[in-house]
Amino acid sequence: xxxxxxxxxxxxxxxxxxxxxxxxxxxxxxxxxxxxxxxxxxxxxxxxxxxxxxxxxxxxxxxxxxxxxxxxxxxxxxxxxxxxxxxxxxxxxxxxxxxxxxxxxxxxxxxxxxxxxxxxxxxxx
Amino acid sequence: xxxxxxxxxxxxxxxxxxxxxxxxxxxxxxxxxxxxxxxxxxxxxxxxxxxxxxxxxxxxxxxxxxxxxxxxxxxxxxxxxxxxxxxxxxxxxxxxxxxxxxxxxxxxxxxxxxxxxxxxxxxxxxxxxxxxxxxxxxxxxxxxxxxxxxxxxxxxxxxxx
Numbered sequence: 001x002x003x004x005x006x007x008x009x010x011x012x013x014x015x016x017x018x019x020x021x022x023x024x025x026x027x028x029x030x031x032x033x034x035x036x037x038x039x040x041x042x043x044x045x046x047x048x049x050x051x052x053x054x055x056x057x058x059x060x061x062x063x064x065x066x067x068x069x070x071x072x073x074x075x076x077x078x079x080x081x082x083x084x085x086x087x088x089x090x091x092x093x094x095x096x097x098x099x100x101x102x103x104x105x106x107x108x109x110x111x112x113x114x115x116x117x118x119x120x121x122x123x124x125x
Numbered sequence: 126x127x128x129x130x131x132x133x134x135x136x137x138x139x140x141x142x143x144x145x146x147x148x149x150x151x152x153x154x155x156x157x158x159x160x161x162x163x164x165x166x167x168x169x170x171x172x173x174x175x176x177x178x179x180x181x182x183x184x185x186x187x188x189x190x191x192x193x194x195x196x197x198x199x200x201x202x203x204x205x206x207x208x209x210x211x212x213x214x215x216x217x218x219x220x221x222x223x224x225x226x227x228x229x230x231x232x233x234x235x236x237x238x239x240x241x242x243x244x245x246x247x248x249x250x251x252x253x254x255x256x257x258x259x260x261x262x263x264x265x266x267x268x269x270x271x272x273x274x275x276x277x278x279x280x281x282x283x284x285x286x
Contacts (some may be wrong), residue, residue, distance in 0.1 A: 017193050019183050020225050025237035030244040030256075031225025036198060039228055043195065063194050106246075107254050111265045113227075114244040114256040117235070 007046030008089050008097055011080075012072035013120070014045070014059040021071065021122050028073035028120040034113035037106065041098035044075065046089065056125050058095065073120035083112045176212055179224040180205065180232070187226055201230040203249035207270055208232035211247055214274045219282050236285050243285060245278070257281060 013028065015021050020032030035042055045062075047055050059069035077087050086101040102109055186192065187200045208224070211234065215222070222234040227246065234245040246254040251270040255278065257263065268275050 015193075017186065019179060019187070020193065022223050022235075022237060024223070027237060027242075029223060029225035029233065029235050030242075030246075031227045031233045032193075034227035034233070034246075036196070036228035039196075064191075067194065106248075107256075107265055107267055110227075110233075110244055110246050110254050111256040111258070111263065114235075114242050115258045115263070117237075117244075118240065118242045118258055 005048055006089075007048050007050070007095055008077065008087065010046070010048035011044040011075045011077065011087075011097065012047045012055060012059070012123075013042070013075065014062060014069050014072045016059075016063060016067050016069045018070060021073065021124075023122070023124070026122045027117045028122060030110065030113040030117055032073065033116050033120075034109055035102060040102065041088070041091075041100040042102075043092070044087075044097050044099055046095045046097060047072075047074075050095075059125075069125065071122060071124035074123055075116070075120060079116060079119040083115060085112070174212070174221065176222050176224055176234075177209075180208060180212070183224065183226055183232070187230070193226075195228065197226070197228045198230040200226055200232075201249045204231040204247050207249075207251075208234070208247045211245075211253075211270075216274070216279065216283065219285060236282070238285065241285070243281065253278065255281065 013032065015028065015032055019029075021028050033042065045058060047058070050058065055072070056069070059072060063069060080087055080099050084101060085099050087097050087099055089097045091098045102112070183200055184205055189199055191197065192199065212222075220236060222236055225233050225235065227233055231249065232247045234247070236243045241257070241259045243258075244256045247270070248254065252267055253270050253275075254265075254267045256265045264281075266277075268277055
């Protein structure tokens with residue numbers, strides 16, 4: 001009996017600025033995960049069934065204006081759910097998901113971003 | 126040299142800032158704050174510290190909307206100025222912080238250890254937000270941005286070592 005695994009069982013938050021990830025720690029930094037005050041969702045992409053080349057192509061295809069994607073922070077859905085957030089896989093393109101349910105307070109948003117940093121696994125291309 | 130009273134740290138600073146860098150700033154600064162900022166930018170360009178270099182790079186690279194492809198706001202210059210001051214006030218006996226920018230263009234200082242991450246957000250206003258995740262233990266709060274290093278913050282940062 002096989003269990004179907006969804007693309008969204010493994011999630012990528014792409015980064016294209018070296019300032020938002022830490023090579024030393026192997027994590028994303030808080031800045032790369034803390035939304036604008038007026039922003040409601042954090043964009044992530046389902047990558048479980050993609051090859052590393054496909055992930056690279058996907059990351060580059062998202063860059064507007066075109067620029068080089070450096071890598072991504074890898075998450076599983078529970079990382080977000082355990083912070084009280086939700087994942088909406090019905091928005092945007094096929095592999096896109098929005099992490100929503102963020103508290104409005106900036107202090108709370110920083111705390112969640114800080115916690116997610118530690119859970120992220122940095123993958124550089 | 127800049128001498129900071131809190132740390133007695135000597136920080137050499139670079140005076141030769143490129144014309145293009147100033148042009149970029151001119152676009153961003155339109156009022157009387159410019160004079161204040163020009164004075165501050167000289168001290169932002171301090172050398173000899175990875176964090177200072179990161180701050181300089183962020184000012185240069187993140188000064189336009191959508192600098193990260195996620196519709197983030199450009200670097201908030203008031204936050205950057207305060208970040209430079211905060212950096213100069215850091216105790217000498219702690220490890221160097223890593224810097225990043227949030228979606229609002231505000232500077233965040235961060236320290237990582239195995240199961241711990243401390244993030245300190247420098248807001249444009251005179252306020253600092255902090256979050257300390259240490260395994261299952263969490264602490265967060267906000268404090269006033271002071272010239273002198275806040276005791277609460279100092280205790281938090283010293284505990285990183």
